[in-house]
Amino acid sequence: MSTQDLPEQLRELVTEFHEVPEPDKLQLLLEFSRSLPALPARLGEHPEELEQVTECQSPLFLTVELDGSGADAPVALFFSAPAEAPTTRGFASILHEGLNGLPASQVLDVPDDLPERFGLTKLVSPLRMRGMSAMLGRIKRQIHARLGE
Structure with missing residues (x-):
């Protein structure tokens, strides 16, 4: 498993998942689901500012803000997912922990195969894995839009 092309925050998360025995990976994902920050x-009060990720099995909404302009602007991520959707919340929390605060250029450079790098493909349905990929895709698309690209 190569992590050299990942920002440090993500590298640490991928490593953490690979250090856990396979039967415990879902428990770790559940722990992440509990740490997803609440929406400000x-x-x-303005749910229309969030974009629904329709590929997720559970209702998940997200938005991206840039603190400044240009490729070096730090990214702020915000997610909304119901507590009864721990897999979806766990994926959102991983993305939040791994990407929040990074410069826009680093987030845009994250490889699209990131979800597969956590070693969950045998434990989570392909539909759920597509949901995490879609979250990453929406984040990148929103960053491009905010940068005017």
């Missing part, structure tokens, strides 16, 4: 009140 300003977004909770």
Whole structure:
């Protein structure tokens, strides 16, 4: 498993998942689901500012903000997912922990195969894996839009 092409935050997360025995990976994902930050009140009051990721089996919404302009602007990620959707929340939490605060250029450079690198493909349905890929795709698309690309 190569992680050299990942930002440090993501590299650590991928390594953490690979250090856990396979039967415990879902438990680790569940732990991540509990640490997904709540939406700030300003977004909770304006759900239209969030984009639904329809590929997810559970209702998941996200938005991206840039703190400044240009490729070096730090990315802020915000997710909304129901507590009864721990897999979806876990994936969102991983992306939040691994990408939030990074410069836009680094987030855009994250390989599209990131979801497969966590070693969950045997434990999670292909549909759920597509949901995580779709989250990453939406994040990148929103960054491109905010950068005017």
